[in-house]
Amino acid sequence: MASIHDIAKKAGVSVSTVSRALNNYQDVNPKTREKIIEIAKELNYYPSAVARGLVMKRTQTIGLFFGDHMNSGFDHPFFMDVISAVREEAGDAGYDLLIFTNKHKERATYATLCRERGVDGVFLILTGGGKKKNDQLIELQESGIPCVAIDLPLEGERCTYVESNNFLGAKKAVLHLIELGHRNIAFIGGDEIAKTSFDRLNGYRAALSESGIDLNASYIEMAYFSEELAKEATKKILARNKDVTAFFAISDLMAFAVIETLQEHALRVPEDISVIGFDDIKEASTFEPPLTTISQQKYAMGRAATNQLMKSIEDINYRPSPITLPTELVIRKTTDYIMR
């Protein structure tokens, strides 16, 4: 690999001149610059990003953590879409993406891993949880490392997050069911701590309350975004409440599980029971029957996240702020008027 020294020798100048020539400094003679560029091409020279990173303390790299928890990672279609957007946007801004994989480093934390790698900023796509993880998030908040999380309420001088309006989204979903005549509506939630889950539960509550329907705890189950647990939850609710006519699952993947479980119980969707999901992943429209759900703007989320991160990185004084994107009810075939 040709270095700046090789060019300097061949051109008969100093390395500093080569560097400044290639970086368009003004105090270098046009002729020498041309010659240097010529030789650089000839030697197929490309600057070492790692050497440059060492001295500049900028690597043009942004880190990416994800998938601590189940069902949230590369294999989850929702996060996949926002990562896809992040990749495009970050690429346009001239950054590469570093995916942290090192689970084997015991004592390492998000912040130390970032510093170790010298990333300029970092995306967090995970679902928190646990004291240890939480301490790590706090450390990251205070570290000064630009950071933006997806669906995780992280706020600090250089930290923020982007999310959908989960409250309104959930409310919209439940109101849709109520308009169809449903009053006994089950809720298949995520967990108690995730903000997404929490907000959606509140949306569920609000919709019921506004409609004068009493909240019934026996209609509510947490399934931790797991398809397996969603099946269990469905069975439990079915066993407890013979009169349930609709399910609101706060992720499409869980909604699929709910539907499968209902069908195993010889219940037809939507004739016997209506089901609505959340996310609007690609499979929602090809599923049979096509899933009624709340659509999140995945690409916009990735774009907004990248935008915030870029600004944070490039302007030390920029104070990023949380961004909440609207959702949309998309009615397909799994919800219908109540029949009984």
Add this chain to the structure above:
Amino acid sequence: MASIHDIAKKAGVSVSTVSRALNNYQDVNPKTREKIIEIAKELNYYPSAVARGLVMKRTQTIGLFFGDHMNSGFDHPFFMDVISAVREEAGDAGYDLLIFTNKHKERATYATLCRERGVDGVFLILTGGGKKKNDQLIELQESGIPCVAIDLPLEGERCTYVESNNFLGAKKAVLHLIELGHRNIAFIGGDEIAKTSFDRLNGYRAALSESGIDLNASYIEMAYFSEELAKEATKKILARNKDVTAFFAISDLMAFAVIETLQEHALRVPEDISVIGFDDIKEASTFEPPLTTISQQKYAMGRAATNQLMKSIEDINYRPSPITLPTELVIRKTTDYIMR
């Protein structure tokens, strides 16, 4: 960020001693080592991977290129699965993943980008094509950079690839149709250059030939792995050949498009026309009707690829060799006995 110098100062030793203490060299007094480790913890020290990378010429990072062509990238479920496997396996081996995004660097090539970033090896998940790309692949082959490609026949001293047995897979698919009584079988291909596409076409040919069925060029269309083009192709074949009773699309995504197009023409699947795909992505089983297809071992592909790459990286003398994994016919609901 605490550096090795800070530790040295605080411990009253030289930086070289600190480095050797932390790296378990034997010529350092146990007491001093302990003290140094103590101070390192106290200062929350983590070594700079970039500084280390500069001197060691190893970054514990592997690069990842993908998605030059349409329908092959983060958003493609098939590649997503193998990337997911790669991530896990590489993580276990202590490597992080660097996703190259820089499309804006005009003159840069795969090889120069790798050298620039100093990655220890690189995965190629893309579908070749074009003289320029091809030159880049040759440059990479000859660069000495450990490299393994997915579905792209790249061979060199330190380069190899992993693929499924596309020939046999395709043959299996078509024989399945033939066993069901079909003789007029359409082929929706990728492109002329991709090896996957080429091999699958040959499998199609072989199955027909072995069964004594003449090849009919009017049954063959290339759709470049695009859903849009697959729809066009289906229409063309339908217009040309009234007697076609089955379609073999060489990707599930294209198979979906074929089915939708058939349905738009009031043709039922599988009653009127059978359709078989290739890949067995997750959606294949939830699609309605569930898609009969040829299953690729995605996770195994990722694991094999990583395995080859790790060996190439860690042993300069290792000569990686191509790996071909078996496929499996999974019969669902889109293929049936011929009715006419």
Add this chain to the structure above:
DNA sequence: ATAAATAACAAAAACGTTTTTGAATTTAAA
């Protein structure tokens, strides 16, 4: 013609590590 300003370059320090070489001290061997 002289001083001041400018242009064009070089030298050297810095970034944070690893590694080689060598020096000092201690221990063991003769």
Add this chain to the structure above:
DNA sequence: TTTAAATTCAAAAACGTTTTTGTTATTTAT
């Protein structure tokens, strides 16, 4: 005792850049 060997550390070079400061030669202004 004297010499050899082993132990423990320090100094310095190296990795490939960027950037600050300084130097020389050239131009401009007076």
